[in-house]
Amino acid sequence: DQQVKQNSPSLSVQEGRISILNCDYTNSMFDYFLWYKKYPAEGPTFLISISSIKDKNEDGRFTVFLNKSAKHLSLHIVPSQPGDSAVYFCAASLPMNSGYSTLTFGKGTMLLVSP
Amino acid sequence: ETGVTQTPRHLVMGMTNKKSLKCEQHLGHNAMYWYKQSAKKPLELMFVYNFKEQTENNSVPSRFSPECPNSSHLFLHLHTLQPEDSALYLCASSQDYGGPVYGYTFGSGTRLTVV
Numbered sequence: 001d002q003q004v005k006q007n008s009p010s011l012s013v014q015e016g017r018i019s020i021l022n023c024d025y026t027n028s029m030f031d032y033f034l035w036y037k038k039y040p041a042e043g044p045t046f047l048i049s050i051s052s053i054k055d056k057n058e059d060g061r062f063t064v065f066l067n068k069s070a071k072h073l074s075l076h077i078v079p080s081q082p083g084d085s086a087v088y089f090c091a092a093s094l095p096m097n098s099g100y101s102t103l104t105f106g107k108g109t110m111l112l113v114s115p
Numbered sequence: 116e117t118g119v120t121q122t123p124r125h126l127v128m129g130m131t132n133k134k135s136l137k138c139e140q141h142l143g144h145n146a147m148y149w150y151k152q153s154a155k156k157p158l159e160l161m162f163v164y165n166f167k168e169q170t171e172n173n174s175v176p177s178r179f180s181p182e183c184p185n186s187s188h189l190f191l192h193l194h195t196l197q198p199e200d201s202a203l204y205l206c207a208s209s210q211d212y213g214g215p216v217y218g219y220t221f222g223s224g225t226r227l228t229v230v
Contacts, residue, residue: 002157004157034218036218036221041223042223042224043119043121043205043207043221043222043223043224044158044205044219044221045221046217046218046219046220049217049218089157089158091218100145100146100163100165100170100209101146101209102148102160102163102171103158103160103218103219104157104160105150105157105158106157107155107156107157108157
């Protein structure tokens with residue numbers, strides 16, 4: 001059973017508007033949540049993370065919101081740009097084990113930002 | 116060279132072949148990972164090495180054999196694979212201090228096709 005779910009396989013947004021990507025999780029033991037971005041023929045690249053003790057983290061155009069009671073997080077991109085078109089993966093981490101962490105990923109949401 | 120480098124980028128192999136995937140990181144990270152990405156599935160963790168020691172094997176079939184000779188290099192040896200093993204194989208590394216705040220650094224992956 002999937003512990004991290006991204007229920008929208010794709011999302012289309014116009015340039016300049018807000019993109020909202022959603023992610024749900026089932027394991028209440030997850031203590032860190034991360035978003036990755038992936039272009040075709042490249043590996044995923046880290047975008048932003050949030051600790052489970054926070055409800056918001058912001059980095060430039062990217063903001064991640066965490067609602068622990070709903071086991072839901074979202075990534076907001078504003079304003080969206082055509083270069084943001086990529087697949088976005090949500091990931092969650094359990095508490096660290098001896099200096100490393102293992103991430104559980106969702107299936108990803110393909111974002112298309114049109115000019 | 117910096118980052119995580121994977122070779123080869125593409126590999127086509129027959130079911131009776133033996134081949135190896137290579138991963139190299141020049142980031143000084145302590146942990147290295149193999150992930151598998153199949154079509155329409157989340158990234159699946161295969162193996163974790165922490166300071167050269169294998170710490171996790173996520174029920175991976177024995178036809179996949181990892182090797183970590185030092186903390187900068189990781190191999191995935193492949194033998195007698197099946198067509199359903201065709202996927203993108205991603206290597207990643209991390210250095211976690213108090214939590215995966217900065218996530219993994221991924222390589223670009225090896226696109227494997229088993230014929």
